[in-house]
Amino acid sequence: MGRQKIEIKKIEKKNNLQVTFSKRRTGLFKKAAQLSALCGAEVAVIVMSPAKNVLGAVKEREKTVEESKEVSGGGFRWDEPIDELGLDELEQYMASLEVLKKKVRTRADEIAMASASSLNFFAPGGIAMDQNGFDFDRRFF
Amino acid sequence: MGRQKIEIKKIEKKNNLQVTFSKRRTGLFKKAAQLSALCGAEVAVIVMSPAKNVLGAVKEREKTVEESKEVSGGGFRWDEPIDELGLDELEQYMASLEVLKKKVRTRADEIAMASASSLNFFAPGGIAMDQNGFDFDRRFF
DNA sequence: TAGTCTATATATAAGTG
DNA sequence: TCACTTATATATAGACT
Numbered sequence: 001m002g003r004q005k006i007e008i009k010k011i012e013k014k015n016n017l018q019v020t021f022s023k024r025r026t027g028l029f030k031k032a033a034q035l036s037a038l039c040g041a042e043v044a045v046i047v048m049s050p051a052k053n054v055l056g057a058v059k060e061r062e063k064t065v066e067e068s069k070e071v072s073g074g075g076f077r078w079d080e081p082i083d084e085l086g087l088d089e090l091e092q093y094m095a096s097l098e099v100l101k102k103k104v105r106t107r108a109d110e111i112a113m114a115s116a117s118s119l120n121f122f123a124p125g126g127i128a129m130d131q132n133g134f135d136f137d138r139r140f141f
Numbered sequence: 142m143g144r145q146k147i148e149i150k151k152i153e154k155k156n157n158l159q160v161t162f163s164k165r166r167t168g169l170f171k172k173a174a175q176l177s178a179l180c181g182a183e184v185a186v187i188v189m190s191p192a193k194n195v196l197g198a199v200k201e202r203e204k205t206v207e208e209s210k211e212v213s214g215g216g217f218r219w220d221e222p223i224d225e226l227g228l229d230e231l232e233q234y235m236a237s238l239e240v241l242k243k244k245v246r247t248r249a250d251e252i253a254m255a256s257a258s259s260l261n262f263f264a265p266g267g268i269a270m271d272q273n274g275f276d277f278d279r280r281f282f
Numbered sequence: 283t284a285g286t287c288t289a290t291a292t293a294t295a296a297g298t299g
Numbered sequence: 300t301c302a303c304t305t306a307t308a309t310a311t312a313g314a315c316t
Contacts, residue, residue, distance in 0.1 A: 142292085142293050142294040142295070143293080143294040143295025143296060144294085144295050144296045144297080145295060145296070146295090147294095147295070157295085157296090160295085160296095161294085161295080164293085164294060164295085165293090165294080167293095168292095168293060168294075171292095171293090172293095
């Protein structure tokens with residue numbers, strides 16, 4: 001919606017992605033607030049930021065290690081200190097992610113149960129968090 | 142965003158409200174889907190419809206009863222059959238609403254706990270469901 | 283990284299069938 | 300209530316700061 005039309009597919013340039021994410025997240029919250037104000041509807045919006053993509057971080061890390069291995073010809077050392085992302089920290093993240101994922105799924109079912117009698121239900125895409133980070137914003141309008 | 146600019150405040154005309162709600166809900170879901178596709182962010186949007194506003198229905202009902210009382214001069218009869226909304230049904234709705242409300246709050250806390258280490262948290266408005274119905278759409282992108 | 287600018291794309295208010 | 304149309308309001312892509 002600007003100087004040029006863009007395809008609705010993953011933005012490659014990291015810089016552009018961050019800018020677009022920030023702008024569109026603001027826009028989404030604004031639209032949600034308007035819907036609420038105009039129609040008296042309750043609206044909740046949850047956005048998980050793609051910025052702190054720990055799985056991506058791991059891949060980057062592995063790539064770096066692989067590259068240095070190739071360059072140096074040395075062995076792959078899992079016991080070497082990982083400076084940017086500790087394994088323990090990573091494992092915690094992974095565990096948290098699993099917990100969160102399951103809880104969100106459970107919560108979805110609970111809401112469906114609690115309001116079963118008058119519920120219109122749509123969840124076409126399912127929940128897939130594997131490619132995402134943990135930072136998120138929640139807004140209730 | 143159309144032929145005429147409108148103020149962002151509750152739409153009075155019931156008909157316009159329903160049309161605007163439907164259109165803007167569609168627009169909100171679309172924006173959420175785009176944000177997800179463009180940026181790889183996970184987005185959840187929950188919209189509670191204002192259409193089946195049971196509390197509003199009760200108030201309407203009470204008003205009608207009050208008016209007929211004034212006109213007829215008769216007593217206020219709680220035992221008279223309520224045609225459009227039974228008390229039992231209303232109580233069920235009220236109970237469901239409370240459960241849902243508490244569960245949403247609990248869920249918010251749970252998510253906060255699960256992701257505490259890397260969480261950016263925003264919930265400026267709190268949750269207020271008292272003026273709303275139960276029908277809702279959920280979308281995950 | 284966040285704010286401003288501006289041309290353009292998109293959403294949508296009203297109206298119509 | 301839905302689908303379509305059209306004029307207009309709003310969101311935003313890209314550039315710059």
